[in-house]
Amino acid sequence: MPHPIAVEHKTAEDGRVLAEFWPLPTDQAFLETLFRDLFENHWHQLTFGPMVEGGAYELRCPGAPQSITVSGGYFTVHWGSGGHFHLCIGENRGSPENPTPPELIAHRRPGRVWLERGLDRAGHPVTWSLRAVNGRGESTIAIFFPNPFLTPDDGIAETPDFGRLALWQLVLERYAGTLPDGRDRLGKGFGK
Template sequence: MNVETRTTHASERIIDADGAQIDVFELPTDSMSLESLLSDLFENHWREIVFGPIIQGAVFEWRAQQAPTRIGMFDGYLTVAFGVPHFHLCIGEHKGMPSHPVASALAHHRRTSRAELFRRVCKAGTPVSWGLRLFNGRGEQQITILLPNPFLNPDTDKILKAPDWSRLELWDQLRARWFGLDAPDPFDRSGKGFRHE
């Protein structure tokens, strides 16, 4: 699927619930764009990404052990399967079964209403992590996909002594594809290391 939807490249700096500064880059939320984005990440970058919900009191950081065996849409839900393990995300129009239709308010609650690329900024004012977040119609997080981090070893997640800026390649590709920003942003390469703050 080739979707050429582009959005504005202007970011907005927000303060997250934990007090962290987050630069957010709004993405389209139509089902074709989201299916294209998520399919690309899981089909072509499954070895590089870490995914799961990150909510107050719970952080899931899963890595796929194999390429997806199936990615498909049904009744508004994108399913990504890795053999038996799988997950579903409501990214499109959700109606339910003809014999058991879903109320429109519940369908609206379930469906992605906000999608954003983000970079988390430390207290020193430089980026320390990059990713994608989806939120449903009530603003509840559906999933976070953490992109390769130049400050972390890709195999162990241990902090590297020196940043590996090549690990921002996927971030740069997403910025180019969705915002038309072909040149890397020097701000992304301004940090000195990873820290939880």
């Protein structure tokens, strides 16, 4: 287990805590290990996509990836006819004939990556995710972990299934060095 990462807080103007987050390293080796683990071993549990102003993409893997590669600073997950995506996790310098300008390298590189626990108005957890933004703070990917208040088919659960937090707890411990604190079971669900 890595050295524990201290939790930080995102607050509203009124001082209410909106989310708790654990900043993660942004170096390519760490991110490749993290994303490879998630998409090779836990693909069937992930909901993912970018979160941008005006759009939230919550997609599911169509199956186990056919391949996962890293080249030129990009992490690529490929599903064959199910599509693929590229995520910049390092530096893409271009080719000797066509080098990437330094400002574009800085824009594409991960600016911040963190684990986030979203809270309801009472301060209880209701969402669990991993977020990444590029050097300009634009969302590159959000990965939502299984939620106890949702069914596997993305409906609202009648009764919370806190066993669905196993992947969150594994990732929090493995990559942030933080053991479960018991707070994850305090939530009542969406709008409750």
